[in-house]
Amino acid sequence: MAKMNLLQAINNALITAMEENEKVMVFGEDVGHFGGVFRATSNLQEKFGKGRCFNTPLTEQGIIGFANGLAAQGSSPVAEIQFGDYIFPAFDQIVNETAKWRYRSGGQFSVGTLTIRTPYGGGIAGGHYHSQSPEAYFAHTPGMKIVIPRNPYQAKGLLLASIRDDNPVLFMEPKKLYRASVGEVPEDDYELPIGKAEVIKEGKDITLLAWGAQIEIIEKAAEMAEKDGVSAEIIDLRSILPWDADTVAESVMKTGRLLINHEAPLTGGFASEIAATIQERCFLYLEAPISRVCGLDTPYPLAHEKEYMPDHLKTYEAIKRTLQY
Amino acid sequence: MAKMNLLQAINNALITAMEENEKVMVFGEDVGHFGGVFRATSNLQEKFGKGRCFNTPLTEQGIIGFANGLAAQGSSPVAEIQFGDYIFPAFDQIVNETAKWRYRSGGQFSVGTLTIRTPYGGGIAGGHYHSQSPEAYFAHTPGMKIVIPRNPYQAKGLLLASIRDDNPVLFMEPKKLYRASVGEVPEDDYELPIGKAEVIKEGKDITLLAWGAQIEIIEKAAEMAEKDGVSAEIIDLRSILPWDADTVAESVMKTGRLLINHEAPLTGGFASEIAATIQERCFLYLEAPISRVCGLDTPYPLAHEKEYMPDHLKTYEAIKRTLQY
Amino acid sequence: MHDRNHLANVGMTHEVNVITNGLLDIPMLQMLAEDGTPHKEATLPELDEKTAKDILHAMQYVRVLDERMIGAQRQGRISFYLACTGEEAATTASAAALKPQDMIMSQYREQGALAYRGYTTEQFMNQMFSNEKDPNKGRQMPIHYGDKALNFMTISSPLGTQIPQASGYAYGQKMEGTDAVTICYFGEGAASEGDFHAGLNMAAVLNCPVIFFCRNNGYAISTPASEQFAGDGIASRGIGYGVKTIRVDGNDVMAVYAATQTAREIAVKEQCPVLIEAMTYRLAAHSTSDDPTGYRSREEEEKWRAKDPIARMKAWMTAQGWFDEEANAKVVEKMREDVLNELKRVEKVDVPVIDEIIEDVYDTPPWHLKAQLKELKEHISKYPEHYPKTSGRLNRG
Amino acid sequence: MHDRNHLANVGMTHEVNVITNGLLDIPMLQMLAEDGTPHKEATLPELDEKTAKDILHAMQYVRVLDERMIGAQRQGRISFYLACTGEEAATTASAAALKPQDMIMSQYREQGALAYRGYTTEQFMNQMFSNEKDPNKGRQMPIHYGDKALNFMTISSPLGTQIPQASGYAYGQKMEGTDAVTICYFGEGAASEGDFHAGLNMAAVLNCPVIFFCRNNGYAISTPASEQFAGDGIASRGIGYGVKTIRVDGNDVMAVYAATQTAREIAVKEQCPVLIEAMTYRLAAHSTSDDPTGYRSREEEEKWRAKDPIARMKAWMTAQGWFDEEANAKVVEKMREDVLNELKRVEKVDVPVIDEIIEDVYDTPPWHLKAQLKELKEHISKYPEHYPKTSGRLNRG
């Protein structure tokens, strides 16, 4: 065990994967000698050579196109998109190519070895283009897996699992936590399961569901509600696609109430899918409407970032509303 | 009034708009002399000259980038993306640029005059890449409007409204209906409202909601159910963003049941947003879970297209399940 | 940390020099004149009799296939087809200059390459009829071939996407250190996509052994090359990327073969990309959904029909004593029959069983897909007559 | 329907000619030597005293602004800053060669152009402090300036997106028939994006009067130009698109001014795009989030510091008798004070009222945004101390 922040845990996972398998290659804008603008890939070029860790030209569609080809060839690319906000030029390569590669070839070819890493999310005074949470855009895309860790321990275990998973994985890192989240991380190799939510805390009155950096928000709200005598169950979804509807449904059947929190705008956010599925699965158990506490339906603002964010206070108020329904 | 098919109605709307306003310009791949691969832009180049109706090079990101600039300059571009499946290379220009242009400049600049037309949807033996229904990808994008007509009359009125609306509009045309849907269309100028759903048929037992080509599917299912004595209310959403939650909620408060049908895959499809919103608004009125009859969570297949489609039989069965709940 | 001076190789001028395309003038390699006689100055590549015959065979085969399948589409037997007619030399001779271990990533009009590699009529048919024998499992429209054994990547419709992919594939080959390259085919229209730019630039910077083979056939559906770009074709772009470039007469088997051979040598030896622009013409309609009379003249087509690559190759082979008109006529007749027979046989083969609908989305179907399949099967069994292609075999295997 | 022969201008060869970049050699226009003396062969552009002084003023102003704002960022007064240091000539002299009605679409490092156009210190500050006086309404990070009155399009972070946009903007100008062009600035890194390819190709084919102005400053954050492309800079790409191209010493005011003037003339007269590649160097860190010692040497920086564009311009102006060191020192000192004073004043200005959060998403807020605002205001009024920037003014106006 060692104390690591989230970035260090990712760096550690990359080293573990690259040591184990020489087919793992890490690349993207500034990831080479410099180690990435956040330094997640620090020292990898020194350790593993320029062939396996390198800068690419500044083209996201090229990075993912290249990574698709490299994965189809049999290597295990770990491509970095410098900010989640800049993943959209690669949207076609991801949605039309990565996700459909195996299906369209009847399983003859696949890019299952591909992992795409990208920092996402707000709370860092980044405004429009350094704050977005684009997970829902990808969650409508059969063939992709989407994984989001909430702390260093999760980050290492889930990233290792993502790199080794034989399906393309979009691994989204809450950049707000890069240095802020620090915890014990095993130095050994380990994996955490993809597709499984984690019940962080059991409770009986309401289920609070989130992922990534918003976990600490719902935890804080739960603490506030606890003082009012509310017992909240807290779940980290961890995988957005495929998502663990069983765990969520089971919890909701017990608590009778569900609140989902995410940073992305409300409309068409992934909370909508969860709400739609759970209202169907748990119809007779629900004691109040499923509540969504999300970003506003605006581009991500700067001056009003604090007001925009689905913070613990908004969550706490929504818990109260749900319980009083 | 004249009998027109959906393509003719669109062509007619474009002529109307171009005659009225010389700033309206129509372009895209093959839209010039040839009139587009579906012939929606037939004769426009002859009528209005090469300056106002022209071929572009084969680059969707370029087409929308160019259209963004042209709109910002004050012209009214109507850009065609040849198939909805090929809109993804332009995803960044749409999601990061078109949609955020006005907001990021505090309203100093805008591309509100932009209209993007694209054929979408399946049922034409098009497989993966000539069948997709990508509306949900865009519905998570504040700043965009999304409009889908179901027949020639709607097409002309909604397209004219879209071109003149001072917000960027993604206008999606159900290509399966291009020639199949024929109806009376006024030759005069008229507009239909954006953001308003249309109650096509009143009923009292269940609300059936769809858009585009799926309207005829739910109508067919409703007819079948009628024979079992079920009275279905049928709503065409018409605008996906912003969507008319009031009309839907009002209907559901009356019928107590809601079924949403779309071609796109279930997970993260726009039905999820509707279900999430309506379960909240109509919680105490719902007599059964909101039902979603959608495409499977796979890429769009070819050989199994018939099985994949959310057809009238699947819809009919879902109506029965909902009523028997 | 070495000093990198981005001015190191830049000369200087003191007057405003506006550089225009005039500076560049990329000539086109032609070895056989249109009548099949070699140019005196040309050093023909070594092409043995067997290879020459194999090339001609593949060229003639795809011409036959094109004719037959266009016919089949008109009869409503298949939904869609896309012919290679006029471009047989470009697509066949280039493939012939490769090794079997080289990966082919194509656009969609390269059946010549596939036929040369040995894709059988049955395989062509299985794909086009989307049946259960097709290893691609009938998931894409006709002509989206793909075959792992032949190192021919399954085709994808979105244009240009294979270009950066080919760079990545070749990078992987380089890292493995095998004697293998990737060839990436695309049209001059697809070269307008952003992916073209990304792919060529990345290949150049990352030293990927990939051959970019552009078929400049003058049209992208209805859009003539003159409305596609304003520069000197696609070849002139190679220079901008620092990619070695060859422009070749795409209707000249010898020239295409020589150019591709040279390109492969360079790619392997120098571990770098090479761009080939093959000047040719799409004699066919864009696809069976298209009618070119709306956008080009008969005369133009006739002019190009006279440059038929198959006729040119035959003429040259005749001069070598490698071609016998009569024997060939029989071979071609046999091809026609075979294609027709295979078509008739294969069109009766079933579509894949319904279970396949959820397979290959992931390596193994997750819970939600299993649930969706279960529901679908129950539904089909309720309305078997509405799903005739699959209802008969709901219990697989 | 005219006959379009895509071979019309193609010459022929009979040997395999591999074209390499060697063919092209695009020289760099320099008019003033590094010490400020004009080259004998150079015909200097007509630059009157006032314009020369305005250019120098703007250059010095942004240098001062850069220093001060980097300081302010270190003190935690603003969150982010991005300096133009070293590239003042490229960004200022180019803007000086334009007319006020020309649209500027920039990347983010072009404060020289903005200062030249007359953007005031107050305006710079309002944007950087995201306050209610900023017409951009504080929605983006510092340095994302934009001003309708100055024809300076609000900056957007995603790189390269403005390139095809500029083509479209210029097309609109052409259709209106006014004497106006668009200038589009971008870095050599951004030129790797697919949007670059799309934008240049479309401008060439559609004859858009746009000046593409590439600042090749050797780096994209940590990535040196040598890992960005393998060709002869960005200029060599222009040829591939059939776009007239000029390469210029970006640290030479005279050369940049002359090149841009020529480019504008061509763009207007011939209604076509022109590409300028300005060779320069990013003397500053990429931004305040960056530390270049991790990826480049002090010596390299020093070499470029010696090519300071401001010093060169001063030397030339001194020779013209247009520059007085002492008077200038006072002007610069005054600039420093002004910037600091304005900074102190503006940092106290409020952020926009909370109602603004839903405005400008659409022309008018739809129902759902109104509902979200209402809920948000109710919430803020419940916890005013948690939203101190907006809770004090919940009832606007």
Ligand SMILES: Cc1ncc(C[n+]2csc(CCOP(=O)(O)OP(=O)(O)O)c2C)c(N)n1
């Ligand atoms: C991204 C994308 N946009 C548009 C299309 C529709 N489309 C199919 S083929 C074609 C023309 C391609 O022309 P070219 O690349 O020159 O190839 P050719 O057909 O001439 O062989 C177009 C526009 C597509 N398949 N993919």
Ligand SMILES: Cc1ncc(C[n+]2csc(CCOP(=O)(O)OP(=O)(O)O)c2C)c(N)n1
């Ligand atoms: C689409 C996109 N990808 C990545 C980034 C992150 N980024 C910001 S600046 C930059 C480097 C740009 O280099 P260059 O274009 O050469 O301009 P310079 O900073 O040298 O002026 C990068 C990678 C971005 N802003 N947009």
Ligand SMILES: [Mg+2]
């Ligand atoms: Mg072509």
Ligand SMILES: [Mg+2]
């Ligand atoms: Mg740069």
